[in-house]
Amino acid sequence: MATINFGGVEERVVLREEFPLEKAKEVLKNDTIAVIGYGVQGPGQAMNLRDNGFNVIVGQRKGGKSWDKALADGWMEGETLLEINEACNKASVIMYLLSDAGQIDSWKTIETNLTEGKTLYFSHGFGVTFYEQTGIVPPKNIDVVLVAPKGSGTSLRRLFLKGEGINSSFAIYQDYTGNAEERTLALGIGVGSGYLFETDFKKEVLSDLTGERGILMGALAGMFEAQYQVLRSHGHSPSEAFNETVEELTQSLMPLVAENGMDWMYANTSVTAQRGALDWKNKFRDAALPVFSSLYEEVASGREAKRVIEEGSKSDYREKLEEELKEIRESELWQAGRAVRELRPKQ
Numbered sequence: 001m002a003t004i005n006f007g008g009v010e011e012r013v014v015l016r017e018e019f020p021l022e023k024a025k026e027v028l029k030n031d032t033i034a035v036i037g038y039g040v041q042g043p044g045q046a047m048n049l050r051d052n053g054f055n056v057i058v059g060q061r062k063g064g065k066s067w068d069k070a071l072a073d074g075w076m077e078g079e080t081l082l083e084i085n086e087a088c089n090k091a092s093v094i095m096y097l098l099s100d101a102g103q104i105d106s107w108k109t110i111e112t113n114l115t116e117g118k119t120l121y122f123s124h125g126f127g128v129t130f131y132e133q134t135g136i137v138p139p140k141n142i143d144v145v146l147v148a149p150k151g152s153g154t155s156l157r158r159l160f161l162k163g164e165g166i167n168s169s170f171a172i173y174q175d176y177t178g179n180a181e182e183r184t185l186a187l188g189i190g191v192g193s194g195y196l197f198e199t200d201f202k203k204e205v206l207s208d209l210t211g212e213r214g215i216l217m218g219a220l221a222g223m224f225e226a227q228y229q230v231l232r233s234h235g236h237s238p239s240e241a242f243n244e245t246v247e248e249l250t251q252s253l254m255p256l257v258a259e260n261g262m263d264w265m266y267a268n269t270s271v272t273a274q275r276g277a278l279d280w281k282n283k284f285r286d287a288a289l290p291v292f293s294s295l296y297e298e299v300a301s302g303r304e305a306k307r308v309i310e311e312g313s314k315s316d317y318r319e320k321l322e323e324e325l326k327e328i329r330e331s332e333l334w335q336a337g338r339a340v341r342e343l344r345p346k347q
């Protein structure tokens with residue numbers, strides 16, 4: 001592992017160059033890897049592993065849309081596409097990539113197939129960390145590991161096809177075989193990670209739940225709505241308000257920040273923008289800090305997990321979700337967004 005200095009803090013990370021694909025394939029040459037679940041993360045990881053030359057099968061309940069998607073992606077019914085129980089039975093590595101609620105429901109099927117020395121792999125620490133709510137307690141005589149790509153399964157696949165990768169965290173919860181770390185890294189390289197950084201199951205889940213509720217989705221959408229509302233209430237047109245709030249951010253600024261960092265962005269803007277943004281940055285930070293602190297506390301207490309499990313298991317959850325999404329979709333902000341997207345120059 002390489003030690004890299006991240007802003008003055010040294011961390012152990014694994015780079016692709018030090019753990020080449022050939023080594024990963026050698027480590028797992030005798031393994032059958034079953035990817036259980038073919039939702040968002042399942043296809044990305046399964047197809048990347050397959051294209052990288054690993055021995056992969058998919059385990060998926062029959063009859064749903066994921067089954068059809070797996071068939072469309074070239075998995076062969078009865079050979080490389082099986083029902084969950086059969087796939088787990090055949091596999092030495094079980095990659096548990098059902099939705100977090102699906103993982104709770106299917107745990108008994110998985111548990112029955114976890115014979116001595118197998119590897120149980122997660123891409124989220126949720127099930128194991130919140131075992132009191134999920135009931136997911138793996139047996140002691142297996143390896144329990146995690147590789148969590150820090151991005152959507154869709155991007156994992158897209159970047160893989162471009163020869164790039166998404167950074168992933170990795171963690172070992174149980175090392176029964178004594179080889180858990182090497183096997184985890186091999187899986188991490190196999191699914192198409194950029195670099196891999198070490199964490200533990202609990203830290204992974206706390207940072208992930210905070211991030212998605214925070215800046216990645218919850219805070220971001222909330223800030224969009226607030227700024228759009230203020231601009232509209234002062235007579236700005238939807239087109240002006242949307243362009244100043246969302247379009248410029250996603251189309252112009254964020255790719256530049258991704259390439260060059262925030263200081264570069266400030267340096268390469270007008271003095272008017274620079275001076276104002278630098279001064280207002282601290283006000284937004286101070287206003288947001290207490291909200292982020294309470295968010296982290298809610299997540300760390302387990303209350304967020306409890307709420308998500310309770311809500312997600314209600315029979316009318318999907319229906320209610322559709323109502324919420326419809327409200328967003330039909331709001332003026334996102335209707336304006338749709339119109340703006342349609343007006344983007346076509347290639």
Ligand SMILES: NC(=O)c1ccc[n+]([C@@H]2O[C@H](COP(=O)([O-])OP(=O)(O)OC[C@H]3O[C@@H](n4cnc5c(N)ncnc54)[C@H](OP(=O)(O)O)[C@@H]3O)[C@@H](O)[C@H]2O)c1
Binds near residue numbers: 037038063
């Ligand atoms: N989304 C991401 O890109 C992402 C990123 C990083 C980590 N992760 C983690 O990766 C794991 C998978 O996430 P995901 O987003 O890919 O999940 P997802 O898209 O919600 O996956 C749903 C899959 O689970 C199956 N499923 C749902 N409920 C089930 C049940 N009760 N019994 C059997 N199968 C059931 C679905 O099959 P049907 O089609 O038949 O319903 C589908 O194949 C999670 O632990 C997640 O936290 C996800």
